[in-house]
Amino acid sequence: MDFIRQTDVIRWEDGNYEIIKENSVDDEYTYLFIDYLPPRKFSTYPKDLKDFAVGYCLGEGLIKDYSDINSIELDGTNVLVSTKLSHDPEEDLEQEGIVQERKGNCEHACVCRLLEYQGVNSDNAGGIRSELKTIEPNTSDLKIDATQIIKDIQHLTDEAKIWQKTAGVHVAQLKYEDKIIIREDVSRHVAVDKVIGAAAKEGYDFSKCYISYSGRMPADMLIKVIRVGIPIIISNAAPASSGIDVANAGNITMVGFVRDNRFTVYTSPERINLENR
Incomplete structure (x- = not known):
């Protein structure tokens, strides 16, 4: 069941307007x-x-x-x-x-x-x-290719079904070897909690997992992944300075601003194969 509601709205564009039905997420x-x-x-x-x-x-x-x-x-x-x-x-x-x-x-x-x-x-x-x-620094030796980061964010967008219908949710993706878990929620924190919880139920080794998601990366998000032992976090959005500080303290690889064919690595770059094309 999709918790989506349709509402009659007025759309204005270039001086013209029309009544249409718009989807919104039912939070x-x-x-x-x-x-x-x-x-x-x-x-x-x-x-x-x-x-x-x-x-x-x-x-x-x-x-x-x-x-x-x-x-x-x-x-x-x-x-x-x-x-x-x-x-x-x-x-x-x-x-x-x-x-x-x-x-x-x-x-x-x-x-x-x-x-x-x-x-x-x-x-x-x-x-x-x-x-x-x-905090004890994360010692995971997980490493991913630069081009994989672009593919992961694209996959995140492609599979964000509720976001595609409403643009009203965040989406998180956890990858472990060849397995992928995707969850959506109106809260970026809850979306990340959902993929972590689903992975824990499957018994995944968090030191070999990484998360891609939509939304900023402040301290509280970094503390969450540090606690469970996930070494890499990727977002299409920006970090907060508090998030950078926590990522440094926990030796977490933080990647942000993944857009088109570029991204920015803020901390612990050794886990990213930057030479990969």
């Missing part, structure tokens, strides 16, 4: 319930929500891998996730600095158990950029 609120944590609210394109839940939990450091999930249930657009780690609300309070961590005489209010799983919380969960020093 809905999704609430993500994880163990005993307060629910998270997202605006989503309500498909592949189980993939989203898995990818979100991985990207936020709430689980180490897919095996940490006991169950995922859908109740309409609400997603109920049970993990082996049974997170509780105090973790969220600790992230916000409300609860002081007393173990080990730690002086920082924002230290919480989530840091055990990879170190840094992404911005869309109240993350802390000051903890970037805890």
